[in-house]
Amino acid sequence: MRIEHLEIFVSAAETQSFTKTAQNMNMSQPAVSLAISSIEKQLGYQLFSRSRRRMLLTPAGRSLYSSIKNGLNDYRTAVTKAKRIALSEGQVTIRIGLSGNLAEQIILPRLVREYRATHENVNIEFYVDDNGALFDKLFTHELDLVLSTPEAMPKYPIFNTNDVAKLKWCVLVPTDSPLAEKDEMTDEDLNGSDLVFLDLSCSSPLITLMQDKVEQKCKDSRIFFANNVVAQAMMVMAHQGIAIQPYVGKLSNDNFADLKRIPFITELSSNVSFITAQDSDNQNIVDLLSWMKGQNLI
DSSP, rough: OOOHHHHHHHHHHHSOHHHHHHHHHTTTTTHHHHHHHHHHHHHOOSSSSEEEEEEEEOHHHHHHHHHHHHHHHHHHHHHHHHHHHTTTOOOOOEEEEOOOHHHHHHHHHHHHHHHHHTTTEEEEEEEEOOOOHHHHHHEEEEOEEEEGGGGGOOOOSSSEEEEEEEEEEEEEEEETGGEEEEEEESSHTTTTEEEEETTTTOOOOOHHHHHHHHHHOOOTEEEEESSHHHHHHHHHHTOBEEEEEEEEEOOTTTTTTTEEEEBBBSSEEEEEEEETTTOOOOOHHHHHHHHHHOOOOO
């Protein structure tokens, strides 16, 4: 039985449609039907009950689906891991977890570029997820580092923090907004404007605290929510509101043709830190952190 056929079966079980499966997997609908028929012929029983209106898994099909789905995921992960190892002999890979905020977008590309200029054997991969998932993966060593703030770090299990920069805040506004003329902004400037916040599913504790403080000050503002920073920026571009985001280093508006970032004056601040698992003893990570500390970003 071919792995490709099992992947088609899993997709069909989830979409309950051979047509949608064909579209998702970039293949023809007859090819999907042929793959499912091949599995059923080898097993000796039907996986789907078919009708004009819908297609449902048979009890045997449900059992097979629940048994092999995780196994296929493990198979894909194992193949990807083996391929990475085969392609990177003599190379070192450091995996960094991110939440996708503006501070990371500003600080990381330049630092990684400069570090790799003198460490050509080091490859750095980025992994974006919510804070809880990032720290879970850091604890199990699926990630080597997480770039975050100390406020987001779970108390247990214990992690180590390595401060690399001072976190500041800015307001993201459309370039054609009257607010874009300002050199800096405060709570008073925000009051009355529609605001786009990050919802709790993707907001760090520090960002949530900032949003709560702004909400208390901006009684005349309507608040809308985005489930990630990309959606938040798109809502600002669509004039749905303005947003508050963290940043580090020098504030630049490069690559933001329709948006302007304006410094936001507030007492709330923190450090941006690379966080490692306490039992991490990877010398390559130690070398990277030592180099980062020497960049004087605080």
